[in-house]
Amino acid sequence: MSKTSSSIKDVAKRASVSTATVSHVINETRYVSEETKNKVHQAMKELNYQPNQMAQGLRSRKSKTVGLIVPMLYTDTSNFFFMSIANGIETILQDRGYHLILSNSHEELKKEMDHIKVFNSKLIDGLIIAPTAEDFSQYEDVLSSDYPVVFIDRKPKGFDKDGIFVDSEKGSYEAIKALIEKGHERIAFLTGSLGITTSDDRLMGYKKAFKDHHLAINPNLIGEGEASFQAGYDLAKKLVVEEKATALFVANNVMTMGALGYLNEQKIKVPDEVAIIGFDDYDWMKITTPPLAVVKQPSFEIGEKAVNLLLKRIEEPHKGEPEQIILSTELVMRESI
Missing domain, CATH: 1.10.260.40 (lambda repressor-like DNA-binding domains)
Structure with missing residues (x-):
C-alpha cells in the first residue's frame, strides 16, 4: 500500500x-x-x-478554546440546568484566558456526532459533553485523541474515562423516603424517556426506597413519556384519576410544570389531596402555591468541576488516572409535601 x-x-x-x-x-x-x-x-x-x-x-499550538456539547430540547426547561453548567464552565475559563464554544445536540445522536466532528477540525484544546448515546463504544471512533474529554451528567455503559456526575439515585431515594414518612404509599413516578442514565438512576432510587420500606412496587404507578409539559400534565391526570396516586414524584423540571398545571387546573389541594416533589430547583418553584419541594442538583458546581478537571488534563495530559466525581443532590423541603 x-x-x-x-x-x-x-x-x-x-x-x-x-x-x-x-x-x-x-x-x-x-x-x-x-x-x-x-x-x-x-x-x-x-x-x-x-x-x-x-x-x-x-x-502542538494551544487554541485556548474549549468545546461544550449539551442535549437541550426546545420543549424542555432543563435548558436552565445546562445553561447553569455552562455558566460554571465559562466563569473559570474566562479567568484562565480560554474561550467556550457551545453546541446543542437536541438529544439526537447524529447531531451530536456531527458536532464532535466539527470540533475535531477546529483545533480545540478540550471538550466537555453531556452524551446522548447509551454506550461509550459509540464514541470511541469519533472522539479525537488530540484533546482531552470530560463527560458530564450522564454516564454511558462501559465508560471509564473522566466524568462529573450527580447521585440521582440517592436524590430520588430521599424524595420517596420523605413521602413514605408522610404516610404515602400510592406514590407515582413520572419520568421522561428511560434509557438515559439520569432517568434510569432516578427510577432505581424510587424502587429502592419502596423495597427498603417493605412496600410493593406497583408498575401502574410508573409513568413514562416525552420530557414535555403536556406529557407531565397527561401522566399526572392518568395517575391521579385512574391509579388514585396520593403523591407525585416528577423526575424532571418540565414534566413537573405539567403535573402541577393539572393539579392547579383541577383545583386539587396540594399537599392535602396530592403531594408533589419535583427534580431541579428553579425560582418559579419557590413562588407556586404552595412552594414546591424539590431535589436540587449542583448544576453550577458540575460545570466548575468539569472544567477544572479538563484544564488539568490539558496542562498535564499524561498525569493521573481517569477521575469520576459523583456530586450529591439536596432535598429541599417546602410545603408541597
Missing part, C-alpha cells in the same frame, strides 16, 4: 487498535503501553504511513 493511500484507519485496523489510540501514539497526547506503541509503529511501517506533519504542528 502506498503512503498516499494509507490512512490512520488503515493503521488502526492493522494494529487492532482504535484510531484514537493511533492518534495518541503519533501525537503523544496520552499514555499508551509500550506493547501497543510497538504494534502501532509496526503497522505504520508496514503501511508506509506518514503522519501529517502540518496537522501535528498545528496541534
Whole structure:
C-alpha cells in the first residue's frame, strides 16, 4: 500500500487498535503501553504511513478554546440546568484566558456526532459533553485523541474515562423516603424517556426506597413519556384519576410544570389531596402555591468541576488516572409535601 493511500484507519485496523489510540501514539497526547506503541509503529511501517506533519504542528499550538456539547430540547426547561453548567464552565475559563464554544445536540445522536466532528477540525484544546448515546463504544471512533474529554451528567455503559456526575439515585431515594414518612404509599413516578442514565438512576432510587420500606412496587404507578409539559400534565391526570396516586414524584423540571398545571387546573389541594416533589430547583418553584419541594442538583458546581478537571488534563495530559466525581443532590423541603 502506498503512503498516499494509507490512512490512520488503515493503521488502526492493522494494529487492532482504535484510531484514537493511533492518534495518541503519533501525537503523544496520552499514555499508551509500550506493547501497543510497538504494534502501532509496526503497522505504520508496514503501511508506509506518514503522519501529517502540518496537522501535528498545528496541534502542538494551544487554541485556548474549549468545546461544550449539551442535549437541550426546545420543549424542555432543563435548558436552565445546562445553561447553569455552562455558566460554571465559562466563569473559570474566562479567568484562565480560554474561550467556550457551545453546541446543542437536541438529544439526537447524529447531531451530536456531527458536532464532535466539527470540533475535531477546529483545533480545540478540550471538550466537555453531556452524551446522548447509551454506550461509550459509540464514541470511541469519533472522539479525537488530540484533546482531552470530560463527560458530564450522564454516564454511558462501559465508560471509564473522566466524568462529573450527580447521585440521582440517592436524590430520588430521599424524595420517596420523605413521602413514605408522610404516610404515602400510592406514590407515582413520572419520568421522561428511560434509557438515559439520569432517568434510569432516578427510577432505581424510587424502587429502592419502596423495597427498603417493605412496600410493593406497583408498575401502574410508573409513568413514562416525552420530557414535555403536556406529557407531565397527561401522566399526572392518568395517575391521579385512574391509579388514585396520593403523591407525585416528577423526575424532571418540565414534566413537573405539567403535573402541577393539572393539579392547579383541577383545583386539587396540594399537599392535602396530592403531594408533589419535583427534580431541579428553579425560582418559579419557590413562588407556586404552595412552594414546591424539590431535589436540587449542583448544576453550577458540575460545570466548575468539569472544567477544572479538563484544564488539568490539558496542562498535564499524561498525569493521573481517569477521575469520576459523583456530586450529591439536596432535598429541599417546602410545603408541597
